[in-house]
Amino acid sequence: MSDPQRPTVLVASADERHARDLQAALPDARVRHTADAESLLRDTHAFTPDVTVIHASLPSRVPIAEVLRMLRGRDDLTHTHHLLIGGNAAALMTAGADLATPAQDASTPALVYALLRRVRQTRHLTDRAAKLQTQLTAAxxxxxxxxxxxxxxxxxxxxxxxxxxxxxxxxxxxxxxxxxxxxxxxxxxxxxxxxxxxxxxxxxxxxxxxAGKMHLDRQTMFAPMFSDVVNLALGDVGAGLRDRRVNLNFPLGLSPAHGDPEILRRVFANLISNAVKHTTAGGRVDIGARQTGDTLEFTVADDGEGIPAEDLPNLFAAFEQSRLTLHGRFDTGMGLAFCKLAIEQHGGRIWVESERGVGTTFTFTLPLGPEEDDDFAELV
CATH class of the missing domain: 1.10.287 (Helix Hairpins)
Structure with a gap:
């Protein structure tokens, strides 16, 4: 019984000795023989060889180059490699041969072995890609x-x-x-x-x-509007702030920025809520803004327990949170994940700095809006 795992080589030649010689040199392969071009095309429909060794002198009603093109055009022979022996090597390579050599000699088995190895690698990569695609589809x-x-x-x-x-x-x-x-x-x-x-x-x-399915309602926002957004966010946090000292610092001379007020209100609410979570009664929460170059920089700082250094790298990931919190409430970490995605969608960035026993500062930036024109300035 033949081993299906053994590679198959099909030798297309009028002389059957070419197949016998190759079989002797490649005992680990199954070498089969076909005597003419018509048999070559018929046999490759019956089974799929790993390598065909085609002699240019093979009896054929059409040019060998045309036979090669026919083999190359078949989907079932995608992974089959072709070695041409004799004839016009350049023309045969153009027609679809992988390798060409003037005659079958002592170097031929090495060429066939190289093609078999290439076929094995290609099929391995193809199978791996198919498995990965299946996993991706399932995911x-x-x-x-x-x-x-x-x-x-x-x-x-x-x-x-x-x-x-x-x-x-x-x-x-x-x-x-x-x-x-x-x-x-x-x-x-x-x-x-x-x-x-x-x-x-x-x-x-x-x-x-x-999923890229949330679109921002961007508006030109001046300093007073940011103050209004923060005050609304403080109302969203609610009673948790009644025993905290909250300080606001929004200079009136800040340049305008483009942003979605409702989304930014929720960003501030999440960051302020996080500050409450890490502070005790009487703790301080400072909320401020400043202009740095072509961005506005906003901070929400507290003087609470701080966040352990090992928790900082994953703090903005969904379902991640600091393992050390004062309130003891389980949280999904979705609030900070929302902040990161929202700020990045605005074209800014967000980061955190914290020291155990000193406090935590969350900072995010927003790009400045376009310079206001003279007509708009006159209206203001």
């Missing part, structure tokens, strides 16, 4: 399923979470009838509900940005 399918699941989950969660928040706010408005201890529980319930809503929205938007 893309899984990614689509995750995206659809995330989208469905977030949309199904947003409405009931918003409803719970609204009901809690209605109850909290009736302060006179609620005991102090119950009011504190209601406040905590509202904070946790708002946190859950932020997690869900961040998760959805991170997936959108990663």
């Amino acid at each position: 893309e399918h899984d990614e689509r399923v995750r995206d659809q699941l995330t989208h469905m989950l977030v949309h199904d969660l947003k409405n009931p979470i918003s409803a719970v928040m609204g009901l809690l706010e209605v109850v909290m408005e009736d302060e006179g009838r609620i005991p102090d201890d119950l009011a504190e529980l209601l406040r905590l319930a509202r904070e946790e509900t708002q946190h859950l809503l932020h997690l869900a929205v961040n998760m959805l938007d991170v997936r959108k940005m990663q």
